Amino acid sequence: MRSGAIIALLQSTVFMLQALCKPFLAILNSYLMSMLRTPNPRLPIWPRVPMFLIMILLILVCINSMLIWLI
Numbered sequence: 196m197r198s199g200a201i202i203a204l205l206q207s208t209v210f211m212l213q214a215l216c217k218p219f220l221a222i223l224n225s226y227l228m229s230m231l232r233t234p235n236p237r238l239p240i241w242p243r244v245p246m247f248l249i250m251i252l253l254i255l256v257c258i259n260s261m262l263i264w265l266i
Contacts, residue, residue, distance in 0.1 A: 216260045223253060 220257065
């Protein structure tokens with residue numbers, strides 16, 4: 196494969212990953228923001244998982260998607 200074809204393939208792959216990640220991150224962000232407004236600091240889905248662990252997971256997912264965007 197030529198280098199131009201490889202770059203085009205990588206760009207299309209990154210674009211596809213961005214398109215797949217954005218709706219998921221938007222839904223997760225709105226869900227977590229609504230959970231932060233409640234007095235209960237734990238998620239009803241995972242009753243023993245503190246909210247800050249979920250926020251750390253969200254931050255890691257966002258950093259990962261930003262790194263994919265930079266490629």
